[in-house]
Amino acid sequence: MQSLHTTSFRKPSDPVVHDIFDKATGSWQYVAVDPISSRAVIIDPVLNFDPVTAKFWTESADRILAIVNENGYKVDMILETHVHADHITAASYLQHTLGRNEGIQVPICIGSRIKAIQKLFGEKYNIPPEEYEGAFDKKWDDDEVFKIGMLTAQAIHLPGHTPDHMGYKIGDDVFVGDSVFYMDIGSARADFPGGSAQSVFDSCHKLFSLPDHTRIWSGHDYPPTGRDEPRSCTTVRQQKEENKHLIIGTSKESFVQQRRQRDETLAAPRLMHQSLQMNIRAGRLPEETKSGERMLVIPLRTDMSW
Template identity: 50%
Template sequence: MTSPLIHPVFEPVTGTYQYIIADPSTLSAVIIDPVLDFEPARNTISTTTADSLLGIVAQNNYKVTYLLETHAHADHLTASRYLQLKLQQSTNPKTGIGKRIVQVQQTFAEKYGIEQSELDNVFDFLWEDNQTFHIGELEAKVVHLPGHTPDHVGYLIGGNIFCGDSLFIPDVGSARCDFPGGDAAQLYRSVQTLFSLPPYYRIYTGHDYPSGDRKEPIPYTTVAEQQERNKHLKVGTTKEDFVNWRQERDSGLGEPRLLHQSLQVNIRGGRLPRSGMLVLPLKGVTEVGGVKL
């Protein structure tokens, strides 16, 4: 089995791991979960992080054929559309995400008042469960890993699975399950899917949040290491215990800093609203004495 070339690229503001995976024989490549920089204080978008990915691609003469999302992220904007436009004249890469993105789009289109026409055909591929595709001579497989979100998938490439927010580095644990369509019991089952892989397989995570004595982010651990040391879901943790703990934990969490901006852009496949305006729901007092302000 040919081993892919893997470039983990950490984006520290949102704690996101992005990945460039390439076939060493053909130099065909994919990019997983790229980040578009957003500054909420100024409400500005920039492309420094995405341009760094393009720099790696150019330096290695990679031919990017797919831009892949593990799910509709709620903590950062995707750079998939930007990268697609930048690479359009060279390799014309296609975008892909799990087929249940349609469910997520429906949920948040209603919340943010997004017209269906802004969501039609924004992704080139809506992957089926267990669907396979090729990166040059490498075979990749789509693995449905729901729980954090219903649309969540991982990408199994060689002896590696890029699991997004399904599972984090063992000392961080697992992802929250309180977004619409999230489900702690489903996440537990998804982790068992990951644990069913050979023990030496590498699990590459979508985020890392180093703390304490660990100062540097880590992109992966092995299946065996996760089974032994994951602080939320190591082998022996029962579904009941995990679900009860996860639900209690999630009930006290605040919303991600870029929640509303991220979702509105990401369900559009990285496109900005046609109006140029993002919707930010009001909080706090909106009614006094039965009268709406």
Template identity: 50%
Template sequence: MEPVVHTVFEKQTGTWQYIVACPDTRQAAIIDPVLNLNLSEFKITTTSADELLAIAETNNYTITRLLETHAHADHLTAAFYLQQRLLAKGQPKAPISTGRRIRQVQETFAATYNVPKAELECAFDHLFDDDETFSVGDITAHALHLPGHTPDHSGYKIGRNVFTGDSIFNPDVGSARCDFPNGDAKALFNSMQKLLALPSDYKLYTGHDYPPAESGRAPLPFVTVADQLASNKHVKQGTTEAEFVDWRRKRDSSLNEPRLLHPALQVNIRGGRLPASPDGSQRTFLQVPFHIPQF
């Protein structure tokens, strides 16, 4: 049985969000939902997440999993918001889930942003082991460890579909950066090869799309393994590890940090929870670290 896949593109951050549903049971998982952040207005809104809820309600889905591929550095996750809204609608608690190596990322950034340990221990309801199986209704799914972009990165194979997060991009975009703490270009190459070794008709759903201006194309949620092998500009068939690693490292050394890096990481290592308001109001505070010179 193959799932029904709903694709929802969040334009501000170029993020693909997915609802993956079992057609028989109407049970579904949501993958990589976005909480909208407007930095110029210092405002967080739920427009994108509410669109996901509307799709689920229209199709009479019960959301049984909220899946994160990794601790994103370019958008805030809406996982916790969705979990609370679904509970308020009378649905069972949908566990917020990701790969077990999120603990390493939490430890790295807890020190940077002074996040209390207690806020991290309860951030995720389930941490997948490598190749762990789980169900989306009557469909068997597998959690894949796909490190490189980040050390905690996971993908999810559901039927003949793989939700790759940032472990591979569409062929004319290529690959994701590997310069975050414990990111690794060699590991990313190996993760991409793992995906490219799947049957040629498998669909690889990407976490982002940034269509090149000259292409004139609309954002594309997936291509097949065969398409990636034929034309991915960074890892098409015949590309060596040395070629990829050399190019990726040079490219990463020239990149600026993501625009939403600091707010995204502080929220995402908490599983989508916002830091508690210090005065009980509707305000929260996110830190921006500065390196201060000696005076």
């Protein structure tokens, strides 16, 4: 599923947005484009992975490339909102493919706090530091401003789901990753290492302080019963008036209690271990072992003894 958003109320300072849904992981991927120069960024791309066969394929990322190629866009950078725990990033694949096709090195970008996340999970999974240090080409400082063609963009720190989480504001559009979802889903979980329900609340209210017409593009959707299709875009006003967790008047104390109770019922993401090991490497494969294999490790439950 994909769509193109070029509605009449957009200004020259706003991007054209293509949203591409990956059904297997419930993930939204984006291509945001300066309509004047056709310069573009790719946001949170997905690499397909089957944990049973341990095979990768590139269907979702190739849909992004098709949009880029069909429209003659020139990709300036690949933006990651955070180290995802529920899908593997296609950033490295896209960087390699775009480099091969266009002869350029498209930088992979993420928030500056990624170093602490890489160290945490590098040690957890016993990954040599040289496999993830330097994996990202650009690390944004909070509120750092950059250009996409003629458009002005800004990296906005939105901690809570993870401590390194960044959003990207481009004109009147803000790509928020796993901060806030469609109104009938609510907010993102906050039970990962370094996560904080209080920070989720604060980050969402940072977003809600933007003008009511600002468009919010979420990183996921999981349509509940009664809603037929995934939704990528809402407005600040819609979120403030309808979000099931964050409707106007909800106190931080009430939100935190509700968020923690909800998180206690959630299972770990299906691809968590594979995703974290790949994503701290910006989607690069592990180095080969002495036997010539590339390995991802899966922790075992040790509540049994014999």
